Amino acid sequence: MxxxxxxxxxxxxxxxxxxxxPAAEGAKEAPATRTRRSPALVTGSVLLGLIVxxxxxxxxxxxxxxxxxxxxxxxxxxxxxxxGTDKLGRDLLTQLMTGARIALEAGLGAIAIGAVLGVxxxxxxxxxxxxxxxxxxxxxxxxxxxxxxLLAMLMVAARSASLSSAILAIGLAMTAVVARLTRIxxxxxxxxxxxTAARTSGTSWPRVITGHVLPNIWPTLVVNLAQQFGLAxxxxxxxxxxxxxxxxxxxxxxxxxQEAQATVFTAPTGVxxxxxLLVMLVVGVNLIADGLxxxxxxxxxxxx
Numbered sequence: 319m320x321x322x323x324x325x326x327x328x329x330x331x332x333x334x335x336x337x338x339x340p341a342a343e344g345a346k347e348a349p350a351t352r353t354r355r356s357p358a359l360v361t362g363s364v365l366l367g368l369i370v371x372x373x374x375x376x377x378x379x380x381x382x383x384x385x386x387x388x389x390x391x392x393x394x395x396x397x398x399x400x401x402g403t404d405k406l407g408r409d410l411l412t413q414l415m416t417g418a419r420i421a422l423e424a425g426l427g428a429i430a431i432g433a434v435l436g437v438x439x440x441x442x443x444x445x446x447x448x449x450x451x452x453x454x455x456x457x458x459x460x461x462x463x464x465x466x467x468l469l470a471m472l473m474v475a476a477r478s479a480s481l482s483s484a485i486l487a488i489g490l491a492m493t494a495v496v497a498r499l500t501r502i503x504x505x506x507x508x509x510x511x512x513x514t515a516a517r518t519s520g521t522s523w524p525r526v527i528t529g530h531v532l533p534n535i536w537p538t539l540v541v542n543l544a545q546q547f548g549l550a551x552x553x554x555x556x557x558x559x560x561x562x563x564x565x566x567x568x569x570x571x572x573x574x575x576q577e578a579q580a581t582v583f584t585a586p587t588g589v590x591x592x593x594x595l596l597v598m599l600v601v602g603v604n605l606i607a608d609g610l611x612x613x614x615x616x617x618x619x620x621x622x
Contacts, residue, residue: 356613357609358608358612359605362602362603362609363602363606364602365601365602366599366603366606369421369422369595370422381400382412383412384408384413384569386408389407389408389409391403391407392585395587399411401414402585405578405581405588410574410591413569414574414591417570417595420554420568420569421551421554421555424484425548425551426547428488428489428547429543429546429547431486432488432492433496435490435496436492436499437496437500439454440498440501441531442454443497443500445504445508454501455498458498458501461493466553467556467557469487469491470487471562473491474487474562481554481568481570485554487557488554488557491553492546492549492550495542495546496539496543500535503535504531504535507530512530513526537610544604548603548604551596551599551600554572558572559572559573559576560576571592571595571596574591575592
């Protein structure tokens with residue numbers, strides 16, 4: 319039998335084996351795996367970016383003064399009022415631009431209050447003794463069961479109707495939600511073996527919090543706070559619609575909707591315009607939250 323049965327290649331075969339094939343060259347030059355951009359994150363960023371740009375422009379320029387009523391009642395869209403005027407003769411574009419700033423202020427202010435207080439209470443509950451943890455958990459459950467909007471209405475009614483009162487009320491109402499989530503996340507992290515190893519090695523609790531707990535819980539908290547931002551904007555619009563938000567001449571989108579409901583058929587722009595912007599802002603923030611969840615959660619990235 320002349321057929322070779324040994325496993326050692328001949329000189330020609332060895333040279334051929336050492337020569338790189340086109341597929342191998344392509345594999346060597348192939349770039350590292352590229353992270354796919356989340357379509358939800360991109361779309362949400364565009365929608366939110368438009369609202370933020372409008373709010374920033376309103377800080378330096380608006381077509382008319384917010385209290386200017388010389389435009390005529392219920393003027394149709396056109397020149398010189400691009401979106402027309404309301405029943406008092408105020409320029410709608412000016413009110414929409416001012417309302418964008420108020421909506422962002424309300425959302426950011428409420429989230430800041432809810433995040434700071436909620437994380438502090440959640441950390442306290444996560445590290446507390448059993449009886450104190452049970453007490454705080456029961457209190458948080460009661461606050462969460464109480465309707466957020468109703469709690470905000472009671473707090474605003476007890477104080478004066480202003481934007482600061484609305485922000486404070488919404489932020490305090492959202493503190494319980496953030497605190498309960500923080501408590502759950504902290505308990506989950508403290509049950510890990512590396513926390514036990516860190517404590518065994520002499521690491522203090524403050525260093526455990528800053529070095530292990532907070533870095534592991536912040537991705538989930540960021541996603542939740544992004545969702546709470548949209549709820550805060552809706553709550554502020556609801557309070558303004560009821561007359562408990564920013565007083566005139568502040569042009570909140572909720573107040574614009576309330577003032578234009580009587581002329582919805584004769585001048586629909588006064589209802590459509592603030593409603594569309596409100597939907598854009600809330601949908602944009604929710605899409606960003608969904609995109610952040612995909613980006614920050616490695617398990618979701620692997621399954622896509």
